[in-house]
Amino acid sequence: MQALTFEGQVAIVTGAGGGLGREHALALAQRGAKVLVNDLGGSLDGLGGSVSAAQAVVNEIKALGGEAIANGASVTDFAGVQAMVQQAMDAWGRIDILVNNAGILRDKSFAKMEMDDFRLVVEVHLMGAANCCKAVWPHMQAQNYGRIVMTTSSSGLYGNFGQSNYGAAKMAQVGLMQTLSIEGAKHNIHVNALAPTAATRMTEGLMPEAVLAALKPAAVVPAMLVLAHASAPTRTILCAGAGGFEAAHITLTQGVYVGTGADAAEQLAEQLGAVLDRSNEKVPQSGSAQGQLEVGKAMAARSVTV
Template sequence: MTINFKDKVAIVTGAGGGLGRAYALELAKRGAKVVVNDLGGSRDGTGHSDAALKVVEEIKAAGGEAMSNGGSVTEYEQMVEMVAKAKEAWGGVHILINNAGILRDKSFTKMEMADWKLVVDVHLNGSANCTKAVWDLMREQNYGRILMTASSTGLYGNFGQTNYGAAKLGLAGFTKSLYLEGAKYNVKCNTLAPIAATRMTEDILPPAAFAMFDPVNVVPAALFLVSEDAPANVIMGAGAGFFHTANVTMTQGALLEGDDLSPEGVAANFAKISDRTGEIVPQSGGEQSMQAMKLLQAKAG
């Protein structure tokens, strides 16, 4: 079945170029009315440009509907105003792709705390601002699709990106609780970890790989994750035609008692504690406590 977004209104942040532009163009092509948000700054978050207007022109030239927005995701009131304008023009907001981001890469020893705070503010707090601005509206509509942009750095680490990694894994954690709160209102939340050749990665990916990792090859994952029949609470990686899911797992663990209930006991039993045989993928934090109770009951029984 063809996935389409007819009668849907989508907001894409950081949509003046790269991944965001690719998402906005394809959403519009498939029938969505799109708010193209972009502050228009450079990769490190400074400066302004008319990038969003140019993407809107592209969408309109192709027969689609779009409006530009130059608000900063770090300013909550600007995001509230953006959502209000979309609702006034088109009646609601059904899709939010939190894509805006900047880089301030340095090893932690050389990083200024201002660089830490700004990256976390744009990626993590910015996504929270946008999500909060649409949240009650999506609940009232009984429909919403929200996509966070994480990263392999957040999931697995990367030298020189402590600030970026912390923010990106924070977004995955944000999604995991948000999906639980949105479930009964048909608000589905997912996380995407793209592998793409954009200005954010132009000096990370080798030139030969740049064409292979065109942002358009991430679009299928993003649009699936904000579609009507999307799953929820998924972390998906995508790039160059490669797609995978990532999971936060929990081992079966071990119940320690007596002399083993000590730092030395943890050391002695670490292999058993960390044995990945039969590990599970919890769907909520409560499953950690449930596993502890399960082992306690097995011992008592």
């Protein structure tokens, strides 16, 4: 079994002042990467800010013999993110890995949620990830290498009561991952997503103590290391928690052809079970697969009637 090492590589980890991000940063540093530790240092709901949280992790890394620098930029500030990336370039001359981990929570049922809280969560999770990807992208293109890890969530993939804002933002990161992995392929930029189940300050009070004890953030880290490594796949969603690992897929069923007649809606309603049948479903390689499947069914139906 070959060890996953990151010697000579440079990584940026956002939201790395505590919890899962801290574990990511420490693990990458322990395996040889130079790490820029980013953290706004704000509260769980995104208020306030201080570079002290990031600096504390940098101090941990240095105490272990690693190399790291701290950054306190908000991922929502594109100019600040660009300066963060330049900070890494000035220090080490390259950027190999970006782990988009920064996030906040403002949980509430949709009926009671203020739209400002919805917007801010989307801004941090989605636009924060997009800002960071945009800032590192030209450097990864120029060196013909990059590994980007998005942090999605089961709340986005499958839904969770009280997290419409968080779930929407987390699923949007999957959409960003899907397209960036396609666009990055020719430059050897692999883009993947990690769906962690971990006990962090985001989950305190939501789960029993025995469950929280099993869900140590460190148990998620192996999936991040696999997705950030030179041998990483691309367009992959890995789920991880408590030592268990799974893959999530967005699939397309074979469906049916009902045509475009006046009774198409009625025919669809009658055959909805067949449309939902997951036998022979597939994982499309791009969005065009849906159109190809639909047009193919239409052409096949036309050839039968001719």
